[in-house]
Amino acid sequence: MSNTSSEVHLSPVFKNPSRSATLEQERRLRLLSDADWDIIRLANDPKFSRWLEQIKAIGGCANPVYLSGSTITRDAVTGEVISSYSTATEPGERLAVRCRNRRASVCEPCSRLHAGDTFQLVRAGLSGGKSVPEVVRERPRLFVTLTAPSFGPVHRALDGERCRPRRDAPRCEHGRPLGCGLVHADDDHMVGLPLCADCYDYVGHVLWHAHAGLLWDRFATAVRRHLASVAGIPRLRLGEHLVVSFAKVAEFQKRAAVHFHAVVRLDGPDGPTSPPPAWATAGLLSDAVTHAATTGYVTPPDSDAYGTERLAWGAQFDARPIHSFNSSDGLSDGAVAGYVAKYVSKGAAETGAGLDYRVTSLDDIRAAAVNGHIRALMGTCWRLGGLAELEYLRLHTWAHSLGYRGHILTKSRRYSTTYGALREERADHRRGDTRPVDDSDTVTESNLRYVGSGYTSGAADFAAGIAESHAQSLQLAREAREDAKQWGEWL
Secondary structure: OHHHHHHHHOOHHHHOHHHHHHHHHHHHHHOOOHHHHHHHHHHOOOOHHHHHHHHHHOOOOOOOEEEEEEEEEEEOOOOOEEEEEEHHHOHHHOEEEOOOOOOOOOOHHHHHHHHHHHHHHHHHHHHOEOOEOHHHHHOOEEEEEEOOOOOOOEOOOEOOEOOEOOOOOOEOOOOOEOOEOOOOOOOOOOOOOEOOOOOOOHHHHHHHHHOHHHHHHHHHHHHHHHHHHHHOOOHHHHHHOOEEEEEEEEEEOOOOOEEEEEEEEEEEOOEOOOOOOOOOOHHHHHHHHHHHHHHOEEOOOOEOOOEOOOEEOOOOEEEEEOEOOOOOOOOEHHHHHHHHHHHHOOOOOOOOOOOOOOOOOHHHHHHOOOOHHHHHHHHHHHHHHOOHHHHHHOOOOOHHHOOOOOOOEEEOOOOOOOHHHHHHHHHHHHOOOOOOOOOOOEEEEEEEEEEEEOOOHHHHHHHHHHHHHHHHHHHHHHHHHHHHHHHHHHO
């Protein structure tokens, strides 16, 4: 009887150990998240190792693009097939490629690669390499900073000093103080905000952004005109004597106004392979950029909505010579290239000066996670974008970037290499291809089409791990190079 009773109260776990293990496994499986299930699915896929190779090849890109199809490379003369590729044998019959987004907030691995390409592009125009001769080191070269004008006083971070100290504490017409006795840190949310939003010239700010590209074009033209005038050469014939080459990057300041950093270089009529005339000195170039920065302006169409605006560069202007090697002011070839590359991966959202996506209505602007200053600038874009006389500025389309519609980095054709050439060179290096980038003896027929983008939840975890491992490897390699350099100097 007792045995029967004991048998009745025995748990199934003890009666059947194998069944116990099965139940425990089921319980654990029920606790798995969707990402965990997806990781298990991927790991058990027969082509998992090949998929992992694809993601490693693109550095763990956060939002890859998938292509499907084939490519065939033939000899241009005989038509013989030299190489071919098809995605038919790839996982999912598709190939993952980088999204190539420059913004770190969107894809950090691709932004890191883009910053590296920018560094090489800018440094090649200063030190040579990448099809640019090393003699460019001997050319007159300047690092120029052009800023936007003041649209009203804003809070500032001044390295431990008070923001805007005023003894008499005057107030504006709206009753707000025109001074600020606080000491702001760089990351203080007040830095860049107007002391009085009602006094701030939001219309001027937006219009200046919208015409910043044209203002730069007039600056470059004024530099050439000044050089021609001093040399006594007709402007249209200046190209027979020298060429002004440049590379510039746009940066949003804390006050949400764009300013430009530019490398400006003088070459001979054939570009970097030829020297400029003896009279084209660094001093003359400095005079030319200073004249252009202080005299150039743009006048947008008059309107009853905002009156007459004259848009010019700000008073904060700087032009310093670039040295071939390290110098006391830090303006060496490598330092300037690194400085420019640092900004190309930053989007408007990262600097707090807008959004990285477009808005389609005032409701989008109201819902945006930005401060009141940025929201007011976007709202001004939207209001001005409805004026017929400003339709050409497409302010509705560019409201997310506060009216600025220029590229982050632009360069003149002869300054140095291109992003496309750098990408092609890197691709050739990875596949061990020794053919020149411009191989006119072959023809490639491509039949690739877009079939999707992004990751599943589990795949995203794998890619994030690959990206982190790649970043750590780059950091270790960088530290190793620095250590080797220090040991070399010590020895």
